[in-house]
Amino acid sequence: MTLLTAKWIFWGGTLASLAVFGVLTVDTHRQLDALTHAERLDEEVVAGKRAFERHNCNDCHTILGFGAYYAPDLTRAWTRVGESAIRRLLHEPHAAFAGSYRLMPRQGVTQAEAQQLVAFLRWVDGIENHDWPPQDSPGRWKRSTERLLASSTMSPGAALVQQEACLGCHALGDAGAHVGPRLEWIGGRRSAVWIADYIADPQAVAPASEMPAFAQLDPAQRGAIAAFLVSAAAEAGR
Amino acid sequence: MRYTTQRVAYPYFVVALLLFVLQVTLGLWLGLQYAWTAPQGLVDAFPFATARAMHTNLLVLWLLLGFMGATFYFVPEEAGRELAWPRLAWVQLALLVGTGVAALVGFVFGWTQGRPLLEIPRPLDLLVVAGALMFLANVGWTLVQARRWTAVQGSLLGGLVFLAVLYLFGIPFYRNLSLDWFYWWWVIHLWVEGAWELITAALMAFVLIKLTGVDRAVVEKWLYVELGLFLLTGVAGTGHHYYWLGAPRAWLWVGGVFSALEPLPIALMVFDTWRVAREGRAEKVPSLTWTYLVGLSVLHFVGAGLFGFAHTLPQINYYTHGSQVTVAHGHLAFFGAYVLLNLTFFYFAIPRLKGMPGGAYEERAGHWGFWLMSLGVLGMSLSFAVAGVLQTYLERVVGQPYMVAQQPVRFWMLLAVVHGVMVLAGVVVTVRHLLRLRPAGSALEVPRAA
Numbered sequence: 001m002t003l004l005t006a007k008w009i010f011w012g013g014t015l016a017s018l019a020v021f022g023v024l025t026v027d028t029h030r031q032l033d034a035l036t037h038a039e040r041l042d043e044e045v046v047a048g049k050r051a052f053e054r055h056n057c058n059d060c061h062t063i064l065g066f067g068a069y070y071a072p073d074l075t076r077a078w079t080r081v082g083e084s085a086i087r088r089l090l091h092e093p094h095a096a097f098a099g100s101y102r103l104m105p106r107q108g109v110t111q112a113e114a115q116q117l118v119a120f121l122r123w124v125d126g127i128e129n130h131d132w133p134p135q136d137s138p139g140r141w142k143r144s145t146e147r148l149l150a151s152s153t154m155s156p157g158a159a160l161v162q163q164e165a166c167l168g169c170h171a172l173g174d175a176g177a178h179v180g181p182r183l184e185w186i187g188g189r190r191s192a193v194w195i196a197d198y199i200a201d202p203q204a205v206a207p208a209s210e211m212p213a214f215a216q217l218d219p220a221q222r223g224a225i226a227a228f229l230v231s232a233a234a235e236a237g238r
Numbered sequence: 239m240r241y242t243t244q245r246v247a248y249p250y251f252v253v254a255l256l257l258f259v260l261q262v263t264l265g266l267w268l269g270l271q272y273a274w275t276a277p278q279g280l281v282d283a284f285p286f287a288t289a290r291a292m293h294t295n296l297l298v299l300w301l302l303l304g305f306m307g308a309t310f311y312f313v314p315e316e317a318g319r320e321l322a323w324p325r326l327a328w329v330q331l332a333l334l335v336g337t338g339v340a341a342l343v344g345f346v347f348g349w350t351q352g353r354p355l356l357e358i359p360r361p362l363d364l365l366v367v368a369g370a371l372m373f374l375a376n377v378g379w380t381l382v383q384a385r386r387w388t389a390v391q392g393s394l395l396g397g398l399v400f401l402a403v404l405y406l407f408g409i410p411f412y413r414n415l416s417l418d419w420f421y422w423w424w425v426i427h428l429w430v431e432g433a434w435e436l437i438t439a440a441l442m443a444f445v446l447i448k449l450t451g452v453d454r455a456v457v458e459k460w461l462y463v464e465l466g467l468f469l470l471t472g473v474a475g476t477g478h479h480y481y482w483l484g485a486p487r488a489w490l491w492v493g494g495v496f497s498a499l500e501p502l503p504i505a506l507m508v509f510d511t512w513r514v515a516r517e518g519r520a521e522k523v524p525s526l527t528w529t530y531l532v533g534l535s536v537l538h539f540v541g542a543g544l545f546g547f548a549h550t551l552p553q554i555n556y557y558t559h560g561s562q563v564t565v566a567h568g569h570l571a572f573f574g575a576y577v578l579l580n581l582t583f584f585y586f587a588i589p590r591l592k593g594m595p596g597g598a599y600e601e602r603a604g605h606w607g608f609w610l611m612s613l614g615v616l617g618m619s620l621s622f623a624v625a626g627v628l629q630t631y632l633e634r635v636v637g638q639p640y641m642v643a644q645q646p647v648r649f650w651m652l653l654a655v656v657h658g659v660m661v662l663a664g665v666v667v668t669v670r671h672l673l674r675l676r677p678a679g680s681a682l683e684v685p686r687a688a
Contacts, residue, residue, distance in 0.1 A: 053352025
């Protein structure tokens with residue numbers, strides 16, 4: 001190889017790569033507003049992003065998969081955990097993680113900041129990013145729940161979830177609201193005994209929880225709901 | 239050493255080495271937080287996030303100070319002229335170290351920009367830019383006055399200018415999180431897989447020419463090919479960070495194809511080192527410097543090339559993105575490429591700065607340092623890799639919630655900490671050895687015959 005050939009490789013390689021990169025960067029700018037739903041990106045969301053940075057959240061949590069890996073990814077935290085639970089985690093991390101092997105620091109997050117952070121996470125949740133992360137893929141939640149419901153038409157727990165209107169606050173599959181945590185996620189994290197106790201008196205098990213008590217249900221009914229949630233935990237495979 | 243102004247490199251090396259010890263100590267603390275639960279009061283006062291900001295910023299700071307010191311050593315010798323403003327180099331060091339210390343103390347009190355690796359608050363960013371401008375002016379003016387241009391110089395200067403310009407993209411506040419991360423990678427990726435590779439290639443070429451006396455024309459020819467391949471694969475390869483942040487789907491193709499080729503230029507670099515070593519002067523002395531050169535090219539290839547390739551394709555990255563797999567790759571790549579590069583250059587330059595005949599020095603403790611560090615980092619990265627694969631399977635494939643999936647991962651993080659202790663021991667030995675480097679034979683009772 002001559003020096004001239006080597007110089008050709010240098011300039012050819014560099015310029016070709018820069019050209020591809022430049023064209024795609026322009027294209028990204030053209031499509032980004034649509035992909036990220038910029039029309040919903042209001043001042044409250046921006047204030048939430050500033051709070052997210054002020055408290056250095058990103059050096060424990062990942063978001064869009066970037067950041068530190070010490071705590072759960074926040075890309076779909078809004079649909080997974082729900083607004084009320086996000087506020088509680090921000091205000092009372094010591095209570096929420098009491099007894100856990102990994103703790104979250106108390107950072108003195110104000111009421112206003114918590115609301116802004118919820119708005120920020122709700123907006124992030126809507127970013128169209130080719131269905132990442134897989135563990136929070138809506139398609140997976142839906143299939144997992146469909147399989148479950150198809151096989152348990154007689155499940156008393158499922159009937160009670162329906163009767164008590166749990167989906168007024170919680171999400172299950174692609175149904176429900178985003179005030180409390182997603183039911184599949186609770187089922188994946190907690191035992192049936194824990195869930196049954198929690199339903200009877202939420203504040204006794206998790207201080208500052210905003211969930212109302214369902215003390216009117218008898219223990220067998222609470223046990224049936226708990227068993228249903230544990231069986232609703234996401235199943236393997238996509 | 240042929241020019242007195244090259245001496246200004248030494249204080250840069252000293253500061254860089256001391257910061258290196260602090261960086262690794264904090265890393266050990268971070269690893270421990272995975273295996274051991276600190277009391278809530280301690281978590282409130284000194285959160286994981288703060289320690290991580292310090293760990294990563296110290297890494298960037300000491301590597302950059304090392305590069306700058308290396309440049310101040312390199313430029314007069316390559317240009318054949320004294321450095322334009324040696325006193326400005328001292329001012330620049332004081333400014334950058336002062337800014338770094340202010341940033342680290344600020345992190346403890348919650349003064350942060352809050353973006354990973356770019357936590358330095360914006361007012362301090364301006365001081366960093368001022369320091370970078372002093373540096374570029376000093377180096378640039380020296381080269382302009384010398385009027386002697388070489389490809390090695392061009393590669394170094396190009397890398398340094400590229401590095402400084404890219405830093406600017408990390409300074410603004412971005413309203414849109416996706417756009418924020420898009421430009422965040424212009425700093426982080428285009429640094430480590432663009433600008434810093436140019437600097438590495440230049441410094442490696444310089445050291446190889448000086449150590450072996452091989453024909454400069456041959457080295458420079460291959461330098462062009464290496465740089466062409468680095469930039470071809472590295473620039474468009476930025477796309478492998480744009481898969482899942484809300485950017486168009488075309489990045490999956492571009493990122494996947496270009497970054498799959500990224501191991502090529504590193505392989506060429508390994509081959510190049512081997513070829514020069516074989517063709518150059520027969521005697522490989524000092525042997526520790528050669529151990530570092532070979533270690534650098536091999537671990538650069540394994541850490542950056544192979545570990546990077548392992549999770550760069552979108553089909554795999556969908557599951558491994560944002561897991562401990564990234565940590566495994568990050569640690570081995572930074573160590574193999576940039577930590578070893580800096581240390582190689584220190585072992586080349588310090589004996590010459592201290593006027594040791596033939597650049598030879600008493601090397602025994604240095605070998606211990608090298609092997610403790612290298613095997614430690616390798617073991618640590620393999621532990622992270624197992625932790626990452628386990629996390630990927632349990633959390634992303636099976637669908638277990640994060641905290642449930644983390645439970646079995648903790649053992650492997652503990653194993654990483656055990657290897658981390660080995661790394662810290664190696665770093666302390668190495669830094670001590672470098673700072674107290676003695677001429678060859680001085681440790682023996684009877685001086686070796688000349």
